[in-house]
Amino acid sequence: MTENTSFDVDPLVENVSPEPAVVVIAGDYLNKLTGEKIERECKDKLDAGAREIVVDFSQTEIINSIGISILLGVIDNAQMAGAKVVFSDLKPESAELFDMLGLTKHVTLQ
Amino acid sequence: MIEQSPKLIHAFGALAELGQEVANKNNFQETIRTSLHLLSGALGIMRGGVARYSRYAREMNMLAIRGLGDEFPLSLSVCVEDERQFLTNGLNAIDAHAARVLPFFQVYAASFERRHIELFIPLIIRDEIVGGLFLGEKATGEPYSSYEKEIICAMGRHIGVAISQRNLLAEIERHSEENRRLFEDLRRTYADTVKAFATAIDCKDKYTEGHSVRVGKYTELIARELEWSPEQIEGAATAGYLHDVGKLTVERKIINAPYRINAKESAELNKHPSVGYEILQAIHHPFTDVPLAAKYHHERLDGRGYPDGLYDREIPYIAKVVNLADSFDAMTTDRPYKARRAAIDVVDDLRRNAGKQFAPELVIAFLRGVLRELKSETKDRRFRRLLGREYMEAEGLAPAITGALNELAPTSSLTYIAARSGSE
Numbered sequence: 001m002t003e004n005t006s007f008d009v010d011p012l013v014e015n016v017s018p019e020p021a022v023v024v025i026a027g028d029y030l031n032k033l034t035g036e037k038i039e040r041e042c043k044d045k046l047d048a049g050a051r052e053i054v055v056d057f058s059q060t061e062i063i064n065s066i067g068i069s070i071l072l073g074v075i076d077n078a079q080m081a082g083a084k085v086v087f088s089d090l091k092p093e094s095a096e097l098f099d100m101l102g103l104t105k106h107v108t109l110q
Numbered sequence: 111m112i113e114q115s116p117k118l119i120h121a122f123g124a125l126a127e128l129g130q131e132v133a134n135k136n137n138f139q140e141t142i143r144t145s146l147h148l149l150s151g152a153l154g155i156m157r158g159g160v161a162r163y164s165r166y167a168r169e170m171n172m173l174a175i176r177g178l179g180d181e182f183p184l185s186l187s188v189c190v191e192d193e194r195q196f197l198t199n200g201l202n203a204i205d206a207h208a209a210r211v212l213p214f215f216q217v218y219a220a221s222f223e224r225r226h227i228e229l230f231i232p233l234i235i236r237d238e239i240v241g242g243l244f245l246g247e248k249a250t251g252e253p254y255s256s257y258e259k260e261i262i263c264a265m266g267r268h269i270g271v272a273i274s275q276r277n278l279l280a281e282i283e284r285h286s287e288e289n290r291r292l293f294e295d296l297r298r299t300y301a302d303t304v305k306a307f308a309t310a311i312d313c314k315d316k317y318t319e320g321h322s323v324r325v326g327k328y329t330e331l332i333a334r335e336l337e338w339s340p341e342q343i344e345g346a347a348t349a350g351y352l353h354d355v356g357k358l359t360v361e362r363k364i365i366n367a368p369y370r371i372n373a374k375e376s377a378e379l380n381k382h383p384s385v386g387y388e389i390l391q392a393i394h395h396p397f398t399d400v401p402l403a404a405k406y407h408h409e410r411l412d413g414r415g416y417p418d419g420l421y422d423r424e425i426p427y428i429a430k431v432v433n434l435a436d437s438f439d440a441m442t443t444d445r446p447y448k449a450r451r452a453a454i455d456v457v458d459d460l461r462r463n464a465g466k467q468f469a470p471e472l473v474i475a476f477l478r479g480v481l482r483e484l485k486s487e488t489k490d491r492r493f494r495r496l497l498g499r500e501y502m503e504a505e506g507l508a509p510a511i512t513g514a515l516n517e518l519a520p521t522s523s524l525t526y527i528a529a530r531s532g533s534e
Contacts, residue, residue: 065151101154
């Protein structure tokens with residue numbers, strides 16, 4: 001079953017995973033302080049039993065340091081909960097940055 | 111090792127953003143939270159915190175944390191030895207494992223280990239510890255390079271400046287608040303002293319007990335009606351309270367004479383405005399017109415007043431206000447040789463003497479104030495409290511005031527009030 005977050009959620013992923021999964025569309029929202037909401041929502045879903053967080057970057061052009069920090073928070077929370085983090089539709093330059101900063105060591109790229 | 115240029119560009123981007131964030135003077139808490147994000151995101155740091163140092167409590171108090179969990183202390187004590195070492199170290203990264211000789215790293219060793227704190231950076235601005243950065247492991251799992259430590263220190267300097275600015279602002283606010291309180295205390299003391307003086311003046315005259323206090327209050331009411339500023343209203347009230355201070359030097363038997371005093375006694379009594387001026391001039395008042403009000407409150411617009419027989423524009427405005435308040439109280443209180451006059455008669459007297467004894471615009475303001483209270487257009491019942499309910503409810507008082515107002519200012523909006531009252 002796929003749980004919806006209160007922001008952007010891809011309805012197509014419903015029932016794809018046997019474990020409860022949450023899909024987050026990063027958008028541009030991630031790069032601001034208000035992006036902390038994503039982290040909080042993901043934490044709430046993890047606390048509620050979600051075992052997979054899928055972050056969809058298909059609408060994200062650039063990721064700045066605030067965005068990276070928020071994603072690190074999502075990864076940290078997921079690791080503490082024993083859940084998996086998947087980054088999907090990542091632009092090559094973003095993938096390169098994530099690789100350089102070590103984020104890709106903790107997530108699955110899709 | 112030469113760092114990869116994309117990593118360098120990314121880190122410098124974060125540094126530039128941080129500089130902008132600090133310069134923007136946004137909400138302080140948000141600035142600190144953003145700063146921690148930028149620092150973590152610049153180098154891929156999994157967890158960390160920004161603390162503000164209280165040198166009085168010798169504590170590092172966390173302002174923002176990320177990934178440190180609920181068990182990490184939010185307030186960390188710093189001893190004298192730690193403080194000395196931090197100052198010696200300057201704004202440079204300290205390896206938390208290598209610094210175990212310091213009490214700070216011994217006391218919190220368990221917490222640091224549990225949350226993988228690898229670096230501590232004391233934020234030192236102008237030779238003062240203003241805070242500290244606590245940084246955990248990098249997402250790469252690799253140790254911090256010297257280049258990364260330099261980036262962290264550069265960003266730490268920005269955060270330190272933000273904290274220092276906030277401390278400075280808080281200190282200015284604290285001093286400003288302290289000054290405001292001191293000023294308020296002084297102001298209250300001055301006001302109390304003025305009232306005490308007014309009571310002392312009134313004690314000398316058993317027949318006009320409370321006269322100075324009432325004149326102070328009437329003067330204040332006129333000033334309010336004229337829409338003066340709070341400071342001007344306070345000054346006007348003070349002038350009213352102290353207008354008769356010169357009477358302190360007049361013989362009690364003259365002041366309390368239960369008969370019309372003779373010419374000699376009158377001359378003695380009439381010295382009180384000038385004497386009052388001399389007394390008040392020696393005092394440094396926050397309101398400069400107070401001595402002038404005492405000196406000229408018996409002057410008349412037609413030049414028939416005393417002590418100098420000044421005409422209209424020669425008379426200080428505050429003295430005109432006090433004169434009206436003084437005369438009104440004299441007419442509306444019992445004197446040993448004269449009973450108080452009926453309210454309607456007083457209104458008529460004010461109307462007739464506007465332009466002769468009293469400034470017309472002041473009579474208008476005063477009567478307008480009474481009328482507004484009679485029509486319950488004001489919440490407070492100041493005139494009622496000073497004159498008594500029965501006096502204020504005298505039959506025909508409101509129409510008499512309306513008539514006087516129309517006569518004094520026939521083209522003013524008060525004509526409308528009269529027309530409306532007449533049609534009702």
